[in-house]
Amino acid sequence: MIGEGFAAVLAAAQDGSESAFSQLWRDTNPALLRYLRVLCPAAAEDIAAETWVKTLRNLSGFCGDEPAWRAWVFTTSRRLVIDERRRTARKPAVRLSDVPLAALPYSADASDEALERLSTRAAIEMLAKLPPLQAEVILLRVVAGLDTEAVARLVGRSPGAVRIAAHRGLRKLAQIAAEAGVTL
Amino acid sequence: MPNFPWQGRQDTSAIEDDALAAMLSGPEVPEDLPTGLQPAADVLAALRARPSGDELAGEAFAMAEFRNRVGVPDPARRPRRRPALLSSFMSAKVAVATAAIAITIGGVATAAYAGALPATAQRLAHDVIGAPADRSVSHSSGRATAAHRTASHRPFRHRSWWHRCGTPKSHPTGMPSPHPSWTATPHPSWTPGAHPSWTPRPRPAGTPRPHPTPTCTPAPHPSGTPHPHRTPVPHPSMAPGKHRHHHHRYHHHGNPVHGPGPRPSGSPAPQPSPTPDPSA
Numbered sequence: 001m002i003g004e005g006f007a008a009v010l011a012a013a014q015d016g017s018e019s020a021f022s023q024l025w026r027d028t029n030p031a032l033l034r035y036l037r038v039l040c041p042a043a044a045e046d047i048a049a050e051t052w053v054k055t056l057r058n059l060s061g062f063c064g065d066e067p068a069w070r071a072w073v074f075t076t077s078r079r080l081v082i083d084e085r086r087r088t089a090r091k092p093a094v095r096l097s098d099v100p101l102a103a104l105p106y107s108a109d110a111s112d113e114a115l116e117r118l119s120t121r122a123a124i125e126m127l128a129k130l131p132p133l134q135a136e137v138i139l140l141r142v143v144a145g146l147d148t149e150a151v152a153r154l155v156g157r158s159p160g161a162v163r164i165a166a167h168r169g170l171r172k173l174a175q176i177a178a179e180a181g182v183t184l
Numbered sequence: 185m186p187n188f189p190w191q192g193r194q195d196t197s198a199i200e201d202d203a204l205a206a207m208l209s210g211p212e213v214p215e216d217l218p219t220g221l222q223p224a225a226d227v228l229a230a231l232r233a234r235p236s237g238d239e240l241a242g243e244a245f246a247m248a249e250f251r252n253r254v255g256v257p258d259p260a261r262r263p264r265r266r267p268a269l270l271s272s273f274m275s276a277k278v279a280v281a282t283a284a285i286a287i288t289i290g291g292v293a294t295a296a297y298a299g300a301l302p303a304t305a306q307r308l309a310h311d312v313i314g315a316p317a318d319r320s321v322s323h324s325s326g327r328a329t330a331a332h333r334t335a336s337h338r339p340f341r342h343r344s345w346w347h348r349c350g351t352p353k354s355h356p357t358g359m360p361s362p363h364p365s366w367t368a369t370p371h372p373s374w375t376p377g378a379h380p381s382w383t384p385r386p387r388p389a390g391t392p393r394p395h396p397t398p399t400c401t402p403a404p405h406p407s408g409t410p411h412p413h414r415t416p417v418p419h420p421s422m423a424p425g426k427h428r429h430h431h432h433r434y435h436h437h438g439n440p441v442h443g444p445g446p447r448p449s450g451s452p453a454p455q456p457s458p459t460p461d462p463s464a
Contacts, residue, residue: 014254021250025243030235045242052246056253123230141208142228167204170224177223 001145002027006066014060025052028073031143034120035074038128038135040081047084051077071150074140078154126176134169137162 002009012020036044054076127135140151152159203221206214211232213225295301296309299316309315
């Protein structure tokens with residue numbers, strides 16, 4: 001999260017500052033990718049890139065704070081995920097999650113980063129075992145940093161339903177992690 | 185009363201909702217976290233980890249897209265837009281001014297041909313574009329303006345020679361004053377005084393021709409004698425003061441206003457007789 005300087009960064013990006021937009025992108029894109037790797041792992045990078053194209057198309061007209069910015073970006077991404085699911089339902093393909101984790105490409109530039117990435121991917125894999133709504137709600141609360149009301153508007157549920165889904169997902173996630181015995 | 189051993193809600197656990205809400209709300213792990221939630225807290229901490237290299241690999245593509253869509257436009261293009269806007273604005277102004285001038289001229293010309301302009305302006309329009317002359321002058325000059333009006337309705341090229349020569353247009357007699365080099369040669373078939381009923385009368389110059397007085401004589405009956413039953417018979421119920429209605433009726437039907445003859449004031453209106461026409 002950028003924090004208090006978000007308004008200035010957004011205004012500079014809307015005026016055409018590349019450094020400001022880079023800051024926005026570096027803050028938002030990792031969370032977006034983690035969210036997409038749970039919801040649609042086969043096309044996470046493609047959907048993320050398409051999300052940014054759509055975001056840039058309407059960037060000059062956006063007005064809001066940082067939670068609103070994130071909610072806007074994740075809403076755009078979620079709609080693209082829905083479109084992708086409809087498209088893959090018509091044309092089935094091999095999912096990226098079917099590929100073994102060891103076969104996925106990694107950049108082994110630093111051991112700490114590799115360990116951290118590995119732990120992040122392991123966490124994403126564990127989260128993907130949850131029911132879709134519970135996993136999505138936890139991701140939007142934890143990764144995107146949205147509050148319960150914003151998540152409820154995004155997924156089209158009531159805040160109470162979102163709260164219940166998050167709590168049940170956390171309990172189940174604790175069970176999965178305990179059974180796996182994996183130290184992240 | 186039976187005592188059921190199972191619980192009402194199967195997903196109810198010992199973990200409080202406040203602890204779950206605290207895990208979701210921030211990156212800091214609560215100190216009083218139940219031991220059963222510690223693996224879930226580790227997973228959430230891994231999800232909140234700082235971004236890795238592959239998660240930032242698409243920055244070049246995003247920046248290129250940003251330059252294409254939002255980036256600052258080339259300053260060299262700015263001065264080229266301004267003259268285009270200025271020229272379009274100026275051309276719009278010129279078009280509006282031209283349209284206003286055209287509408288004004290057209291309106292004045294229309295008013296001039298309709299004779300709706302003031303006297304001075306009407307005279308000016310009459311001289312310049314051949315509009316009809318001032319009506320007040322036309323009425324005062326009588327017969328003189330009749331020929332003049334027909335001449336002035338023509339376009340400028342087809343006007344008579346005396347109009348072009350600047351001679352007075354409203355001659356008292358209605359005829360143009362003869363040019364010294366011009367001598368009128370009457371048609372051989374036309375002789376003044378040939379008509380028996382026409383006798384030339386000397387009339388002073390400048391006086392308009394008197395209006396013909398209407399004849400008050402009723403039209404004669406085709407048979408030569410007036411019809412006896414057409415004689416107005418006074419209606420018994422007609423009040424003496426309502427004679428004007430009959431006058432209006434006669435006038436409406438095209439008969440002379442004065443009707444078949446003078447009637448004494450206050451006498452009842454005539455009424456047709458119910459007896460059949462013997463001549464029919």
